[in-house]
Amino acid sequence: MNTVLSARKRPRSLAQELVEALTERIREGALAPGHKLPTEAAVMAEFGVSRTVVREAISKLQAAGLVETRHGVGTFVVGPGEASFRITPEQLETLRDVIAVLELRIGLETEAAALAAVRRTEENLREMRSALDAFAAAVAEGRDAVGPDFGFHLEIARATQNGHFAELLSSLGAKIIPRARLGNETSAELQAYLLRTNGEHQSIYDAILRQDPEAARAAMRTHLANSRERRRRAAGEKN
Template identity: 50%
Template sequence: MAEPLATPTSNPTLLPSRTRNLAEQVVAWVNEQIATRSLKPGDKLPTESSLMSQLGVSRTVVREAISRLQAMSVIETRHGIGSFVLEPRREPLDIEVVPASTLSDVLSVLELRISLETECAGLAAQRAGERDLASIRGALEAIGEATRTGGDSAAADLQFHVAVARATGNRYFVDILTQMGAALIPRHRIDSAGIAKTDPQAYAELVNREHESIFDAIARHDPEGARAAMRMHLSSSRERLRRAAAAAGERGGV
């Protein structure tokens, strides 16, 4: 049941604390709908009456939440029409990323990716829609084509990992992976197969099977399976290179 209507005010600090707390919950609910792609840029927000009924809050709470979402540039309200979800603001992250050029660099990047992309895969499995799955599948096909023709699959590999990140609905995963760029998939600087003393074709096929396992878990909406597949993929890459480095000794600039 909705709470009793409170007297509207334009000053949030004068609102009763219960109203402010409920407004925060409505804001969080809308942001969650956007993160999970239930609401997309350009979509119209439910009406005030619908939000009141669905969330069990008063009109005052809904209007306060709408005001906050407007201030956050999450939505815009068009007079007489309604409120609409805006495209997320893209502000570059202040991260200086130096492309990996040594085995030590590559191992450090993989260590970071294990922590970041494991959770990324789990969230993707929970939230991925048909369009997301098609995007991930398209990246896999591009990797396969590059492998068959002997081309450079690094760009398609990056596309695959970014597509998984995009399927989370959380733009910060995408921003981080995109900004990392060349440091993320450093094959043009590091001959991974050569260092691991593995036939390049066999190495590529092994990596592609690991990618397929990640996709399969995401497609069947299995978060734990997706996390395990991504962790195995990145941990295996790190271990293959670590063993090769231990056997041959790291070179200062491969």
């Protein structure tokens, strides 16, 4: 039976409803380990949601370790012992852990941004724009912006047209996006940080839009390096 989610809900809550629906199927065995998930188009048709909602839901399922995407094949339910390389929550418990992941992302995502600038499609640009708008709305409303933040970076990986980039980033999941708050910051300081992050995202997008690979590479490196330095200062590191 087809299930149409309420069109009045925000995209973020629609994605969460879709996550819950698919998670229930996985837990009940309707989608067993090793089974391939329906295509994006099939999920969109069944649940009456947009491609953006489907992709955000799949990202959340990947972050939870319930599914993984295999390049050129599809997205599959993950069973015990089947997961590919991933970073567990235990590996993100300290600021030093988060800094280590940011160093990995700098190596991966700066080149992805350059390739995306050369190879992006109009659909890629629309998805990036949608993620940027969702991030800005979340910040303005005081909501968690991790979902659209990860969605923006994941769409850049997809825009490389090299499935390995998106597959690796998907396997890492949304948990690699550092939480914005760092303990003793004031609300004003946090808001300033999120607005600056939004501006950095916009610079990356603009370079990809212009199809300028060097500018895209530099903008992504600046963005991730700024995030790393912010956490280094919080951890009291100098190197």
